Amino acid sequence: MRFTYNALVALSLALVTLVSCDDDLNVDPNNVISEEDFLNNPDNAIQLVNGVYNKMLDYNMYSFSWIGITSITSDDADKGSTASDTGTDKAKMDNLTFDAQDISFEDVWKGRYEGVYRANNALYYLNLLEADPTLKNRLIGEVKFLRSFWYFDLVRCFGGVPLVLEKIDLNDTEAINEIVFTKRTKEEVYAQIEADLLDAIDKLPAKSQYAPSDLGRATKGAAQALLAKVYLYQKKWTDAYNMAGNVIGSGEYDLLPNYADVWREVGENKQESVFEVQATLTNGLRDYTNVQGPRGTPDLGWGFNIPSQALVNSYATGDLRKDATIMFVPSTLWDGFEAPSSWTNPRYNYKAYQSSIAESWNNDKGNTAKNLRLLKYSDVLLIRAEAGFESGQTSDLSDIMHQIRERAGLEDITGITLQDIYNERRWEMAMEHDRWFDIIRTGQGPSVMSAVGKTFVTGKHELFPIPQSQIATSGGRLIQNNGY
Numbered sequence: 042m043r044f045t046y047n048a049l050v051a052l053s054l055a056l057v058t059l060v061s062c063d064d065d066l067n068v069d070p071n072n073v074i075s076e077e078d079f080l081n082n083p084d085n086a087i088q089l090v091n092g093v094y095n096k097m098l099d100y101n102m103y104s105f106s107w108i109g110i111t112s113i114t115s116d117d118a119d120k121g122s123t124a125s126d127t128g129t130d131k132a133k134m135d136n137l138t139f140d141a142q143d144i145s146f147e148d149v150w151k152g153r154y155e156g157v158y159r160a161n162n163a164l165y166y167l168n169l170l171e172a173d174p175t176l177k178n179r180l181i182g183e184v185k186f187l188r189s190f191w192y193f194d195l196v197r198c199f200g201g202v203p204l205v206l207e208k209i210d211l212n213d214t215e216a217i218n219e220i221v222f223t224k225r226t227k228e229e230v231y232a233q234i235e236a237d238l239l240d241a242i243d244k245l246p247a248k249s250q251y252a253p254s255d256l257g258r259a260t261k262g263a264a265q266a267l268l269a270k271v272y273l274y275q276k277k278w279t280d281a282y283n284m285a286g287n288v289i290g291s292g293e294y295d296l297l298p299n300y301a302d303v304w305r306e307v308g309e310n311k312q313e314s315v316f317e318v319q320a321t322l323t324n325g326l327r328d329y330t331n332v333q334g335p336r337g338t339p340d341l342g343w344g345f346n347i348p349s350q351a352l353v354n355s356y357a358t359g360d361l362r363k364d365a366t367i368m369f370v371p372s373t374l375w376d377g378f379e380a381p382s383s384w385t386n387p388r389y390n391y392k393a394y395q396s397s398i399a400e401s402w403n404n405d406k407g408n409t410a411k412n413l414r415l416l417k418y419s420d421v422l423l424i425r426a427e428a429g430f431e432s433g434q435t436s437d438l439s440d441i442m443h444q445i446r447e448r449a450g451l452e453d454i455t456g457i458t459l460q461d462i463y464n465e466r467r468w469e470m471a472m473e474h475d476r477w478f479d480i481i482r483t484g485q486g487p488s489v490m491s492a493v494g495k496t497f498v499t500g501k502h503e504l505f506p507i508p509q510s511q512i513a514t515s516g517g518r519l520i521q522n523n524g525y
Contacts, residue, residue, distance in 0.1 A: 083172035101152035121347035141506035182244030222515035281428035301365035
């Protein structure tokens with residue numbers, strides 16, 4: 042069993058107040074309940090928070106635009122589809138010729154801030170609700186975890202961004218100008234993320250302490266894992282090393298024996314899962330698999346975000362992760378389905394494949410029950426390895442690398458270097474939307490992109506552009522990132 046994002050949709054959406062986001066306010070009047078009635082029912086607390094989780098399933102969260110700016114931009118993936126199908130701006134993502142007018146940045150920006158506003162409103166009403174204090178405390182921790190995740194996405198993508206931490210009155214022009222339309226520094230955003238996660242760690246139970254019906258909710262381990270990653274991005278090596286160590290030492294997580302199972306239904310919420318988006322056949326993940334599904338006959342999707350030849354060539358001989366990550370065409374797939382040569386592209390993202398034969402399926406490619414892994418245990422191990430190497434704490438480095446490489450079918454390496462750790466991270470996390478950010482944070486942008494014939498502009502491409510539409514809406518108060 043696991044929890045699903047069932048919520049008081051009318052209330053959870055109607056309480057969301059986001060500039061230029063009228064669609065979230067279109068609810069059935071018959072389902073709207075008053076604020077007074079809502080606050081008088083403590084059972085509404087859980088459904089209110091479920092409404093925050095529910096945002097993760099939306100198209101503008103982890104679908105085409107997120108795939109474009111986190112994966113197609115990198116050396117691990119190419120646009121795919123057909124030469125004439127640009128995917129609106131995905132060819133520009135592939136060629137690093139994107140600009141502030143591109144819809145992908147608008148989607149990612151709005152999607153995260155819609156989530157932030159749901160979180161802020163949930164926190165506001167949770168504080169007003171008369172509910173069991175222990176439950177309320179946990180729910181506040183869950184919401185703060187989600188808000189921190191979305192701000193982490195924003196700061197990785199855009200650098201300094203507005204910090205909205207409270208329920209905003211749309212009639213308060215001064216507050217909107219000072220809060221919603223004013224960028225804070227990257228350091229201020231990271232400080233808030235850290236504060237939210239430290240509070241969440243204090244409030245959240247361990248994974249094993251949840252009832253089966255709550256499997257998939259944010260946990261103490263998830264908050265610790267995300268905080269370790271946040272520290273890593275800021276080069277706070279000792280903090281990252283220690284926080285990753287808390288997750289490892291908890292005994293709550295482990296690697297799955299078979300790497301290929303991690304992204305299949307059989308691996309959902311298992312011991313390697315630290316946090317993932319929960320999708321069901323009735324409330325699925327919008328177009329994540331559809332965007333990346335094989336294009337052609339038979340038609341399984343749009344065919345975008347295909348593994349690059351550079352990624353194929355990077356694997357060591359015998360690395361089991363290659364065939365678990367890259368769907369080669371033609372071939373027989375893991376579920377017995379024959380991938381025919383009539384498909385448009387020679388490779389597809391195997392991790393995004395949703396089996397209609399061996400997994401939950403309702404013949405709706407755009408709304409699948411496939412969970413999306415956002416944090417996994419191997420990520421935590423590699424954070425520990427990299428942070429330990431950088432800080433001179435290498436006592437468990439060989440053991441971590443052994444665990445990772447043994448599962449991949451590879452022998453141990455001696456004299457481990459920082460590049461060895463980078464390589465393992467690339468192969469372990471390939472096509473999982475971390476590669477572009479890893480290239481940027483480690484300063485490898487110019488060299489890595491040059492190796493695949495693309496021009497990385499230093500001083501510009503470390504960040505994506507603030508959407509021009511948001512700058513216009515702010516009346517020019519939002520300042521564009523350098524180079525755009």
